Amino acid sequence: MRVCVIVPTLNPSLLELSLLVSRVKANREHDVRVLCIDSGSRESEIIKCFADEFISISPNEFDHGGTRNKAALLAQDAEILIFMTQDAVPIDESMVARLIEPLGDDVVAAYARQLPKRDAKHLEAITRLTNYPPVSQIKNMDSLKLLGVKNFFFSNVCSAVDRDQFFSLGGFPEHIIMNEDMAFAANAIRNGKSIQYAANAEVYHSHNYSLLQQFRRNFDVGVFFRDYARQVEAGKVGTAGARFVLDQVSALAKDGRWSIIPEAVLEAGVKFLGFQFGQRYSLFPVKVRKKMSMHSFYWQGRK
Incomplete structure (x- = not known):
């Protein structure tokens, strides 16, 4: 399948970005291209070297939903869109195939398991392991009563969505402060679709926030x-x-x-x-x- 990996960038760690790109491109089962949409990085010329396609926008243009929608529109040849953040590192080259495997029928999107990075503090490591357990799960209207608000949890740190379904559902909401991913998942589920948590697709991602x-x-x-x-x-x-x-x-x-x-x-x-x-x-x-x-x-x- 034709897959476009969309990565919004702003002064990323070049090491992490290079690992991200190399591991998604190492996948041999699908035709994978990387699109970076950059909002004013100091080292934008280096970022261009990592991406198959590079788009530059002004910092004032960045919007969590709108920027991703813009990139998705430009990925016209893609059948599957994978959204990743610049600091998410796939654990190996199998991540892409495992992430998009559940898509089909009523499952319109999937998101990956996040494992704490080596430098993660203990509380942050527990947070990742609690929010991202080792067992996969399908979420839809049938699971709403059991899961409550967690039924709509979905993460663009590393997610995949069928491109046609993405636009038929209206894409991400724009002019939103954050959680455009969760809003999209809620809309999809309320329209009778399912979201898959794909625990076997894994990335390293964590933050040591003050x-x-x-x-x-x-x-x-x-x-x-x-x-x-x-x-x-x-x-x-x-x-x-x-x-x-x-x-x-x-x-x-x-x-x-x-x-x-x-x-x-x-x-x-x-x-x-x-x-x-x-x-x-x-x-x-x-x-x-x-x-x-x-x-x-x-x-x-x-x-």
Whole structure:
């Protein structure tokens, strides 16, 4: 099949990007091309050397949904679109084939398992292993009651979608602060389609965020759930979050990492505060929202 791997870039680690490209291109089962859409990297000329196709946009043009939609439109010969972030590294050359294998019939999209990088802190490693278990799962309207808001979880860190189905479902929402992937999955599922979590397709991906970064990221998550509450059933987010914290603390206790439990509780509290502030973003002036937001560019021109 003809596959286009779409990677938005901005000052990426050249080592990670080179590993990403080399491993997806090493796949022999499909015709794979890499399209990088760059929003002002300092080393854009080097990034051009990695990509089969390179598109440059201004930093002000970047939009989590719109930028990916633009790249998808330009990938006219592709049958399958794979969306990846610049810091996701496939564990081997089999990732592409395993990721797109579930697509067909009602399964319109799939996303990969994320494993923590070697430098991941213990809490971050637990987060990845909790959110991305070793067992694959199909999610659709039949699983909504069981999974709640997690039914719509979907990640563009590494995802695949049938291109025709992607556009028939309207693509990603544009002018969105983040979680364009989750919004797409919710729309697909509510239109009778299925999403596959492909646990056998694996990438290395993790972040060692500071508490301030965690606050800012979860502020943006709160903004998303405020704006897309109806689509993703935001009323159940608190229950899912509390369950995750309990699972995290339980895992730490099981590993004998008692000294890290206070850090886990503190981090959970910071995330909760960030989320709650984001849910109430309309109470704050734009200049304050920018300071609390990880994606401060989103607030440009907004009131």
